[in-house]
Amino acid sequence: MKVALIGAGKTGGKVAELHSDTIAFDEKNPPTLEALKSCDVVISFLPGPAFLNYIDLLIESKLPVVTGSTGFDWPIDIQKRLKTANVKWINAHNFSLGMNIAKSMIEYLGKAQELFDDIEFKIHDIHHVHKKDAPSGTALSWQDWLGQKAEITAERTGEVVGYHHVEMITPVEKIKLTHEALDRGIFAQGALWAANKILTDNSIEMGLTHFSDVVKKHLNI
Template sequence: MNAIKKIAIIGKGKTGGQVVELARQTHRPYEVFDSHSDFTQVAWDSYCGAIVFIPAAALATHLETFIQSNLPMIIGTTGFEFPSDLRQRLLAKKISWIHGRNFSLGMQLVHSILTYLGTSSHLLPEAHGQIHEIHHTKKLDAPSGTAKAWAEWYGDKNIPITSERVGDVIGDHRFTLATPYEKISVQHQALSRSIFAQGAVWALDFLLQNQKAKQLYGLLPFEQIVPLALH
């Protein structure tokens, strides 16, 4: 990684603000943009990569410009459906993008647990699963992207998901697998928004340290990256 190059932090919201604070604390050079910035005027060559936390509508507006930047990017936007040809376009340009609905590294442990429960659920033929998620009142999408991911990890996208919007709750997810005779619960509570910033910065550093790794080219989910880093 070229130490003199900056991180482009795109988004000034709660999570974007935590990325800025983390970069400041660790003395990383950075520049902050928001969804209204004129990205067509940005000299992308002066940046090593970008971390993006902007609303879905803004990402749709700027997506083409971001592709043309040729930068590795970490995309934390939720509620956005990436174009079907995006992965192939990034592969052709040998660019790595990581997208995630939750950049908590601890959440990756939950991923392993839910995947195991899903593949072992035949041991409990009468079991019924349910997911409940709680977030702050300013979160617009419901159910959360993380709750949807949990359903995918368990292996049942049709599992019931309930949602609450309360106060300033950062993120509280609970998975329950119940039979008439027993109950299994898995809960993850985000106590600080900094966990998302730490995970996003970690992901960008991983890309920068492995820029020639062909398996990282294209559009990859965050949960696919963590196991690669552990091997």
Template sequence: MKFAVIGTGKTGGKVLEILDKDQIVGPFDSTNKPSAKELEKADAAILFVPGPAVEELIEPLLESGIPAAWGTTGYEWPGDLDAQLKQKNIKWLRASNFSLGMNIVRRCLNVIGQSSSVLTDPTFHIHEIHHVHKQDAPSGTAISWEEWLGKDAEITSERKGDIKGIHQLEVSSDTESIKLEHEAHDRKIFAEGAIWAAEQLVKEEVDPGFHRLSTIFDNIMKQL
């Protein structure tokens, strides 16, 4: 399977390290932008690009028709994108965090949020820590944690060193606390997850449209 790798930064670079050379189409970045014709040489695209770079990539990707796994946060996706993809019979997905372990955490957060009704006046605090070069705060993953929890939470952010990503939840009441933490030790987990996601998109079981990684992950879990 061949992958068009778009974005060669810290995480995109990990994708390139994992893939064999004959699996890579590109790679592409701001100095070597992909055309639809070049993208058609790949079975799927993997993108780790900042939000401002998305606009000029959407059109060539739509024209190429290949599946795409987007690791982009801090971007407001067009409201009609899902309809466009369905009309063109194209499959894309997006994720704020491609860690497959994070999807296990997501399922835990669903349970914690639903079960917290038995606690007396609980409060919810999500704290995220990332490297000093991360542009968005709070992280897209922290925002997703609140969504997965299904409760209003205080979200705080910290930027220091070269931390790959730490996300913490504390649920507190007057009588007890619950804590959950996920830490990324190596950006390789995001690259591995993106490759896995792109591989799922080429399967016939996945319908055209703009999916979340969580939907694809849960469907796979149901099959196990």
């Protein structure tokens, strides 16, 4: 599997460390249609606004794409364009496989609303000072998975790789679910797992598919 890596920052750099057959592209060596032809799959960890600039090129390349770019809104016609081009893309705010196991727990926690009259939910994320978006894309995903309104707070400090927790609070009890990334390699491992999956799993449909749906289907949950 030959990987075209676009965005060789801290997380992208881990992809190159873990997978030797990787060609890294950056501002000094931008991807071209000709260069991408030698690769099997694209992995992008570009900041969202920068990733938007490459969407046309990536669609034209016809390569499957795995992207962890955040901090942007997808074009409203992206699903139609990908299906028309007959290509598969997988996206995620967080490529941690453990995080995507936590997704099922969070969805279950959200159902507690049916049991209590007085209940509130709080989500908090902590990341390194270099992360631009706050709250994180993952924190926003947690609220979606929860299916309930939640107070979301964010903190940027030091070199924290990634920390999230959600609290369910009632007047008489509290449940707290936490996920902490201990090494940035978990995101690279997940992206490489997704890249292999998108190349080998014929059940993944053309168009844009969320990583959590791929993991959930793989685990049959």
